[in-house]
Amino acid sequence: MDKRHFLGAAALAGAAPVFAAPAPAALSGPALLTMTGAIGRSNRGALDPALDQMMHKQKLAFSRAWAMDFGALAALPARTIRPTLEYDGKVHVLRGPLLDEVLAQAGARPKDTARVLLRAVDGYAAAVEMRQLRAWNLIVATHLDGKPMPLGGLGPLWAVYDADRVPEMAARPVRERFGACPWALYHIDVQT
Numbered sequence: 606m607d608k609r610h611f612l613g614a615a616a617l618a619g620a621a622p623v624f625a626a627p628a629p630a631a632l633s634g635p636a637l638l639t640m641t642g643a644i645g646r647s648n649r650g651a652l653d654p655a656l657d658q659m660m661h662k663q664k665l666a667f668s669r670a671w672a673m674d675f676g677a678l679a680a681l682p683a684r685t686i687r688p689t690l691e692y693d694g695k696v697h698v699l700r701g702p703l704l705d706e707v708l709a710q711a712g713a714r715p716k717d718t719a720r721v722l723l724r725a726v727d728g729y730a731a732a733v734e735m736r737q738l739r740a741w742n743l744i745v746a747t748h749l750d751g752k753p754m755p756l757g758g759l760g761p762l763w764a765v766y767d768a769d770r771v772p773e774m775a776a777r778p779v780r781e782r783f784g785a786c787p788w789a790l791y792h793i794d795v796q797t
Contacts, residue, residue: 631648632648632672632673632674632677633674634674634676636672636673636674637673637674637761637762638672638673638678638745638790638792638793639660639671639791639792640672640673640708640710640713640792640793640794640795641665641667641669641671641792641794641795642667642722642793642794642795642796642797643719643796643797644669644670644712644713644795645711645713645714646710646711646712648670648671648672649669649670649671650668650670651667651668651669652665652666652667659726659791663728665794671711671712675747677710678701678702678707678745678747678762679747681702681707681710682702682703682706683700683744683748684700684702684703684742684744685698686698686699686700686742686766686767686770687769688766688768688782689769689779690783691782691783694779696769697749697750698748698750699744699748699749699763700744700746700747700748700751701744701745701746701747701748701762701763702747703742703743703744703745704721704738704743704744704745705735705738707745707793708721708793708795711795713795715735715795715797716735716797717734717735718735718736719734719735719795719796719797720732720733720734720796721733721734721793721794721795722794722796723764723785723786723787723790723793724787724790724791724792724793724794725787725790726756727789729787730787731784731786731787732796733785737785738766738785740771741766741768741771741774742766743764743765743766743785744764744766745762745763745764746763746764747760747761747762749763756789758788759789760788760789761789762789762790762791763786764785764786764787764790765783765786768782768783
């Protein structure tokens with residue numbers, strides 16, 4: 606096809622009515638969280654082994670996903686929790702949206718018996734039933750003590766809950782309360 610025919614065809618295609626679903630939300634910054642599995646919406650395609658190096662090395666595989674940047678996460682209603690953290694034994698203020706609300710952005714509505722795999726950048730993964738995550742009011746923390754969490758610390762995202770307010774966890778030593786809470790969270794796989 607020569608250039609003139611190509612441009613003509615492109616112009617006609619642009620003039621034709623479109624009956625497709627609305628375009629997925631565009632990210633305004635780099636994706637910090639990718640959700641896969643039993644999701645109802647997607648705004649990114651399949652894992653690319655050449656470009657998604659960390660995910661590929663951690664043996665992830667998906668044909669579609671929902672990605673969120675910091676702005677999209679910060680735009681969700683935030684919860685504030687004040688747990689005693691295992692790293693210094695002090696109470697800290699963490700803020701971010703409920704995990705359930707984050708999953709809803711991807712069109713995920715997991716049942717209580719569904720398992721959710723929370724994966725950190727270092728490969729650590731915690732598989733937890735939604736029933737438990739809901740009972741704990743787990744959040745995807747974006748802020749620690751009023752400041753965004755940097756990569757290289759506990760952030761930029763941390764799946765965490767207020768263990769001091771969950772009786773069965775508060776009874777445990779602090780170092781045993783956060784096994785289901787990967788810091789530097791970057792991937793959530795919703796399993797049915």
